[in-house]
Amino acid sequence: MSALPVRLLLPVAALLAAGGIGIAAYLTVVHYAHQPIACSSIGDCELVNSSKYAKLAGVPVAVLGLLSYVAMLLLIAAAWLRRDTTALTLAWGVALAGFGFSMYLTWIEVGVLDAICVYCVASASVVTAMLAALSACVWFARAELFGDGEPPQAVVVEGD
Amino acid sequence: MSAPTPHPRGRAVKVKPPRNSSRLLFIGIGIAAVALVAGFIAFQAATSSDAKVPVKSTTGEGRILGDPNAPVTVIEYADFQCPVCKRAETSVIAQLEKDYIEKGTVNIEFRNFAFIGQESFNAAQAADAARDQGKFWEYHDALFNAQGRENGGNYTYDKLVELARQVGLDVAKFEETLTNNVHLEAIQKETDDAKASGVNSTPTFFIGDKMIAGVKPYNEFKAAIAEALDKVPQ
Numbered sequence: 001m002s003a004l005p006v007r008l009l010l011p012v013a014a015l016l017a018a019g020g021i022g023i024a025a026y027l028t029v030v031h032y033a034h035q036p037i038a039c040s041s042i043g044d045c046e047l048v049n050s051s052k053y054a055k056l057a058g059v060p061v062a063v064l065g066l067l068s069y070v071a072m073l074l075l076i077a078a079a080w081l082r083r084d085t086t087a088l089t090l091a092w093g094v095a096l097a098g099f100g101f102s103m104y105l106t107w108i109e110v111g112v113l114d115a116i117c118v119y120c121v122a123s124a125s126v127v128t129a130m131l132a133a134l135s136a137c138v139w140f141a142r143a144e145l146f147g148d149g150e151p152p153q154a155v156v157v158e159g160d
Numbered sequence: 161m162s163a164p165t166p167h168p169r170g171r172a173v174k175v176k177p178p179r180n181s182s183r184l185l186f187i188g189i190g191i192a193a194v195a196l197v198a199g200f201i202a203f204q205a206a207t208s209s210d211a212k213v214p215v216k217s218t219t220g221e222g223r224i225l226g227d228p229n230a231p232v233t234v235i236e237y238a239d240f241q242c243p244v245c246k247r248a249e250t251s252v253i254a255q256l257e258k259d260y261i262e263k264g265t266v267n268i269e270f271r272n273f274a275f276i277g278q279e280s281f282n283a284a285q286a287a288d289a290a291r292d293q294g295k296f297w298e299y300h301d302a303l304f305n306a307q308g309r310e311n312g313g314n315y316t317y318d319k320l321v322e323l324a325r326q327v328g329l330d331v332a333k334f335e336e337t338l339t340n341n342v343h344l345e346a347i348q349k350e351t352d353d354a355k356a357s358g359v360n361s362t363p364t365f366f367i368g369d370k371m372i373a374g375v376k377p378y379n380e381f382k383a384a385i386a387e388a389l390d391k392v393p394q
Contacts, residue, residue: 047243
């Protein structure tokens with residue numbers, strides 16, 4: 001992963017993951033501290049986060065978001081430090097899943113609850129930007145990942 | 161593809177095959193991500209349910225929860241159809257009950273601000289019919305737990321009677337109160353008075369001379385209560 005765009009985009013993706021961790025951590029803390037969310041005047045955070053869609057098998061969606069952002073940050077760090085293409089592919093996969101789930105939750109906000117939570121919109125924007133950045137990384141690193149665009153490599157045959 | 165070709169230095173070579181395993185891993189991870197999201201959504205649709213209002217640890221008189229002689233009263237204007245009012249029940253009010261109401265320093269008085277639609281008035285009348293039988297708070301909680309889409313048929317006559325049965329009210333007496341609209345005029349007046357006091361959304365709380373509109377951070381409630389307690393003559 002020596003391509004310059006990859007070296008530039010991976011830190012951007014890492015910063016976005018850190019921002020996502022901040023948002024998800026705040027929502028997790030207020031959930032377990034039984035505190036109201038500090039955004040009632042901007043949107044309907046309380047309505048969104050108290051709805052049945054804010055949990056999955058009893059686990060707050062904010063916790064799942066937090067775990068996925070942490071996983072993405074660790075994978076991006078591995079991709080950056082160890083030039084590990086598998087870690088980059090996995091980070092892209094987590095971002096894709098996060099993006100899909102965020103789009104579903106945004107549709108729930110707009111189409112079902114008729115309410116918007118600014119933190120959820122911010123998180124959806126972050127994960128969308130991360131998916132874009134990581135997709136670009138995969139594209140620019142495609143030669144190292146898949147051998148695309150590489151000239152055929154010569155391998156010495158032993159015993160000649 | 162792997163046929164030997166001449167090497168510049170005269171040694172036999174073969175072309176390295178494409179990294180098919182990496183491509184398969186990439187496609188596999190993409191499919192797994194999509195499948196994971198689909199699984200999450202399906203699981204959530206099958207298992208999720210709305211949060212319930214916690215069972216009250218204190219009792220009250222009429223529409224007052226807690227000691228009627230408590231030094232500070234928190235007045236709450238609410239609409240039974242309002243989802244944020246339900247959220248207030250599971251967050252701020254549950255916390256107030258634990259921190260103040262159980263100790264007798266604060267009580268809560270419920271007042272109607274029925275503004276969302278006909279079913280708001282239906283629910284408010286039913287709650288007052290339950291109050292006539294000394295079970296306002298039990299019915300209040302049952303109404304919030306039965307909440308659904310606004311004016312979506314959750315507070316129809318039949319549904320309200322069913323809730324009365326579940327709460328253990330004298331159903332015949334309840335129906336008589338409801339049919340004769342005994343409390344309708346008072347609820348309308350209460351809502352009009354609230355508008356005149358500056359209420360335009362729910363929930364709105366009054367603590368002493370402070371008005372808190374919406375479910376604001378709990379510290380705002382604590383500060384307003386502390387201020388109100390300071391003003392209580394010793």
